[in-house]
Every structure is written in structure tokens, then in C-alpha cells.
Amino acid sequence: MIEKITFDSGVSGPHLLVLGAIHGNEVAGPNAIFKIIDAIQTYQIHLKSGRLTFVPICNMQACQKDIRQIDENLNRVIRIHENPSSYEQHLANELVPLIEQCDVLLDLHSTHSKGDVPFAFCDYPTSENKALIEAINVQYVLLGWPEIYAGKTQISDYSTERCAHDYQKTGITLECGYHKEEDATDVAYAAIVNTLIHLGMIDGTIAKMPPKTSIRLTDYIVKNKSGHLCQSYKHLDEVIQGQKIAEYDDGEVLYAPYDGYILLPNANAEIGAEWYYLGVKG
Ligand SMILES: [Zn+2]
Structure with a gap:
């Protein structure tokens, strides 16, 4: 059973659902959620309208093992599974009804490499999603996730964000920076606070931020066999056409097909999983 905690203001308003540790080792979300829960319970934050549900740790077993x-x-199996065949499919069956019951979803993640820049995914650029992202304290927005998964069969794309969208909810995913950096917890904490202010659920003012920079995803690259990334890439490192990005142990080399950015590089990706993504400005 996943553990959740709900605060009800008793005044009508939106129902915000905040998820942490969909991926077990991404602890910035849980750390920030526990801090906010403490702030609410000690009356430092006063919920003036709506309802707020937290699932601090969605993938408990993975979190315990880091x-x-x-x-x-x-985050690829967030749908109802009639005959769940994995631990994560059981979790999905518990999470989907929570997403269905909320009005707004904020899903907090963190990334794999030291120095990674925080960013928001805007998979479905509805006016509500765009307005929420505007209120969030990150500079970068990644567009085009569903498009790069569409038409490919190797990996399904049942993410929390897609689930929220399918239920016609507002929903965004935030990558708060490198898992282990204290700053990532601060980014996650500020994002929850800004979301609450944006939705009118708490009092406060959102600090003015510089305009967001949009990056459009163009492809994802699956690690098909044993190999390594050729540099210790960070999220949003620039790459130029022809640059050697990765090399398999059998000698096959993967090059940058065009000028752009390497996104979400995962040096420790398992075989069969996404290794890195590519994107361009816009
Ligand atoms: Zn994640």
C-alpha cells in the first residue's frame, strides 16, 4: 500500500496531488514534501482553500534500496493493469485513482548527473499547464515528450503526466536537479509553495522570474547493449553534429546527428532503457 497524507482546508478549491520518488532514488521530492508536511502541521503554512494530497514516496521498495x-x-506504466505482473504495475494501480481524483498534479523528480539544471516538462501545452509552469521557479521547459514516443513500440509512454492529461487534469513533471544535491530539495520545496500560491490555496506572492527557455525533445536513445557515454555529460550540455556521444563495447559508436543538446543523460542506464535524449532550442 502506498502511503499518502491529505490536508483539507474545509473551503472549496482545487485538489492538488504532489508525488515524490516515482523513481526510488530521486529523494529531492520526498525531502521537500516532508518539509512542507512539517510546515503545515506546525502552522507555518496555512492552507486556506482546497485539498492537498501528498504521496511522499511512490516507489517505496526502490527508495529503500536507493x-x-x-x-x-x-513512469512508463501509469495506467490500470488488470493483471499486474510487476511491483511497479501494482503501484500504478494505486496511483491512477489518486490522479483521477485530483484536479492538479505536481510530480517531483530529479536527475542523474551532478550539476544538472532543473527544468519542467510540458508534455501537453494546455493553457492551465503553461500557466502552472510559468509559476514554477525553473528556467528551462522541455517540450515534445509524447511526440518522440509516439509511433515507437520499444518503450511505452504511460507517464503520470499522460495519465493526468487523459483524465483532463492539469499536470506537470518537475526535474529538480541532481538527486543528491541539497539545491534540488530547495527547488522542489519552492515549486510546491509556488504551486499552492498559484492555485490560491495559500497566501503569498510568486517572485518574478526571467522568461523560460524552451527546449524541444527530438529523440530518445535506448541503450541496447553494454557500453558507455564518452563524456560525463550533464543535462543540457550542447553537442555538435558528428560528435561522439556513446560507444558500445563491441565498438559501435553513436554520434550526434545534428547540433543541439544532450538531455537527461543516464550513465548508469540499464540495457533496454533510455540512455540519453536529444533536443534543440524552441
Ligand atoms: Zn524520475
Whole structure:
């Protein structure tokens, strides 16, 4: 059973759902959620309208082992499974009804490499999603996730964000920076506070931020066999056409097909999982 905690203001308003540790080793979200829960319970934050549900740790078993997942990537199987065949599919069956019951979803993640820049995913650029992202304290927005998965069969794309969208909810995913950096917890904490202010659920003012920079995803690259990334890439490192990005142990080399950015590089990706993504400005 996943553990959740709900605060009800008793005044009508939106129902915000905040998820942490969909991937077990991404502890910035849980750390920030526990801090906010403490702030609410000690009356430092006053919920004036709506309802607020937290699932601080969605993937408990993976979190306890400090690993991304137990059987498979939870953020690719967020749908109802009639006959769940993995630990994560059981979790998905508990999470989907929570997403269905909320009005707004904030899903907090963190990334694999030291120095990674925080960013928001805007998979479905509805006016509500765009307005929420505007209120969030990150500079970068990644567009085009569903498009790069569409038409490919190797990996399914049942993410929390897609689930929220399918239920016609507002929903965004935030990558708060490198898992182990204290700053990532601060980014996650500020994002929850800004979301609450944006939704009118708490009092406060959102600090003015510089305009966001949009990056459009163009492809994802699956690690098909044993190999390594050729540099210790960070999220949003620039790459130029023809640059050697990765090399398999059998000698096959993967090059940058065009000028752009390497996104979400995962040096420790498992075989069969996404190794890195590519994107361009816009
Ligand atoms: Zn994640």
C-alpha cells in the first residue's frame, strides 16, 4: 500500500496531488514534501482553500534500496493493469485513482548527473499547464515528450503526466536537479509553495522570474547493449553534429546527428532503457 497524507482546508478549491520518488532514488521530492508536511502541521503554512494530497514516496521498495526501480520504470506504466505482473504495475494501480481524483498534479523528480539544471516538462501545452509552469521557479521547459514516443513500440509512454492529461487534469513533471544535491530539495520545496500560491490555496506572492527557455525533445536513445557515454555529460550540455556521444563495447559508436543538446543523460542506464535524449532550442 502506498502511503499518502491529505490536508483539507474545509473551503472549496482545487485538489492538488504532489508525488515524490516515482523513481526510488530521486529523494529531492520526498525531502521537500516532508518539509512542507512539517510546515503545515506546525502552522507555518496555512492552507486556506482546497485539498492537498501528498504521496511522499511512490516507489517505496526502490527508495529503500536507493535504486530507480524494482522491476520496471514506474513512469512508463501509469495506467490500470488488470493483471499486474510487476511491483511497479501494482503501484500504478494505486496511483491512477489518486490522479483521477485530483484536479492538479505536481510530480517531483530529479536527475542523474551532478550539476544538472532543473527544468519542467510540458508534455501537453494546455493553457492551465503553461500557466502552472510559468509559476514554477525553473528556467528551462522541455517540450515534445509524447511526440518522440509516439509511433515507437520499444518503450511505452504511460507517464503520470499522460495519465493526468487523459483524465483532463492539469499536470506537470518537475526535474529538480541532481538527486543528491541539497539545491534540488530547495527547488522542489519552492515549486510546491509556488504551486499552492498559484492555485490560491495559500497566501503569498510568486517572485518574478526571467522568461523560460524552451527546449524541444527530438529523440530518445535506448541503450541496447553494454557500453558507455564518452563524456560525463550533464543535462543540457550542447553537442555538435558528428560528435561522439556513446560507444558500445563491441565498438559501435553513436554520434550526434545534428547540433543541439544532450538531455537527461543516464550513465548508469540499464540495457533496454533510455540512455540519453536529444533536443534543440524552441
Ligand atoms: Zn524520475
